[in-house]
Amino acid sequence: MRNDETEATVSRIQQDRVQHHGESARDGASYGDIAFLQRSSVYLSGEESAASKLATLAEEAKLATSEVQPPRNKAIAVCKSLIAGGVAGGVSRTAVAPLERLKILLQVQNPLKPKYNGTIQGLKYIWASEGLAGFFKGNGTNCARIVPNSAVKFYSYEQASSAILWLYRRQSGKEDAELTPLLRLGAGACAGIIAMSATYPMDMVRGRLTVQTEDSPMRYRGMFHAASTIMKEEGPLAVYKGWLPSVIGVIPYVGLNFAVYESLKDWLIKRNMVNKPDDSAELSVLTKLGCGAVAGTVGQTVAYPLDVIRRRMQMVGWRDASSVITADGQAKTPVQYAGMVDTFRKTVQNEGFRALYKGLIPNSVKVVPSIALAFVTYEVMKDLLGVEFRISD
Incomplete structure (x- = not known):
């Protein structure tokens, strides 16, 4: 019974x-x-x-x-993942906004009349001439760009890595196969290209706003005024000036960021499992920050010359570009570059190869906390929002 x-x-x-x-x-x-x-x-x-x-x-x-997750729940999970990526980008960039502005000023300043000579001197000069607000000039536009960029980048990487892993397992016939560093680099490159292309006009506008100083002609009153002025005076496609070197640069930059970060994390987790079998293999926040710092340093060092070329191309067509760069209101010679190759050639010819790494030191100081904060904030936000999948899963 x-x-x-x-x-x-x-x-x-x-x-x-x-x-x-x-x-x-x-x-x-x-x-x-x-x-x-x-x-x-x-x-x-x-x-x-x-x-x-x-x-x-x-x-x-x-x-x-x-x-079994209904479509509505899946849509909510996607939104949460995008929110986590956006918050990670906003927090990480705002934390290093002063160094970001100094980097751009160093990249585009006149080599004959340099006003910024290094990280410490440059920060002191900005403080003396523009005050606290000078450190965050262009940061609002930068966040308006980086928040969607970071959201799309992290989510695109999740999707790209999942698709690549599925193809890799299918071709290799190994159901337990894991992503290799090279495959992670490919997934990161795909994510970087998608995110950069989707938000590039914002980066172009941000570059123009950032190089303006108190002594230079204040032609742009804000993000929307800058965008409309650029398209009106230079054409609709002007907001994509420097796009090609940006895309080429984002392949090693974002690709290496994800590849180094995840590979280093996996290696440390496996080492913990061997050395401390009785303890949790989960990494501490400090260790994750270290992984992110290493990843950011490797990626930006490889891709930095293309970032310099991109910034200089973005100044082309701006009739007050020379005045803005020298910040003395005297030099009116227009900045002329005919494409990425010509920009590279003239930069090296006139200033030497060292010019391709102008601003590298403040950028390195910026990248260490920025990339580290972005990765860790992303994972913390996903935990808080209850998103089940994460980067290394």
Whole structure:
């Protein structure tokens, strides 16, 4: 009699599950139901007690139910992931805004009349001439660009790495295969190209706003005024000046950031599992910050010359560019570059190869905390928002 009651209860659980997930099953999505029914038949054929069977089946039903996510829940998870990426970008860039502005000023200043001679002197000069607000000039536009850029970049990497891993496992025939550093670099490059292309006009406008100083002609009153003025005076495509070197530069930069960060994290986790089998293999926040710092340093060192070329190309067509760069209101010779190759050639010819690394030191100081904060903030935000998947999963 007790077994009959058990069978009836199990039957009701199964019917409830089939009814609850009927639509998902028709779409072929409820793989948990199939596994549930298979496990149920095994439990019914065993020698376990009726109470044990019911408890186990109830737990299996709960687990299988959680495997099926309605489209609305998936959309919410995507939104949460985008929010986490956006917050990570905003926090990391605002924290290093003074160094970001100094880097750009060093990149584009007149080599014959330099006003910024290094990180410390440059920061002191900005403070003396423009005050605290000078450190954050252009940061609002930068955040308006970097928030969506970071959101798209992190989410695109998640999707690209998942797709690449699926293809890699299918071609290799190894279901337990993991992403290699090279594959991670490819996924990061794809994410960087997508994010850069989607938000590049904002970067162009931000570059123009950032190089303005108190002594130079204040031609742009803000982000929207700058964008409209550029398109009106220089054409609609002017907001994409410097796009090519940016895309070329983002491939090693973002690709190496993700590849180095994840590979270094995986190596440290595996080492912890070997050296401390009884302890948690999870890395501390400080260790993750260190991984992000190493990743950022490697990526920006490789890609930095292309960033210099991009900034200089963005100044082309701006009739007051020379005055803005020298900040003395006297030099009116227009800045002329005919494409990426010509910009590279003239920069090296007139200023030497060292010019390709102008601003590298403040940029390095900026990158260490910026990239580290971005990665860690992203993971922390996903934990707070309850997003289940994460970068290294």
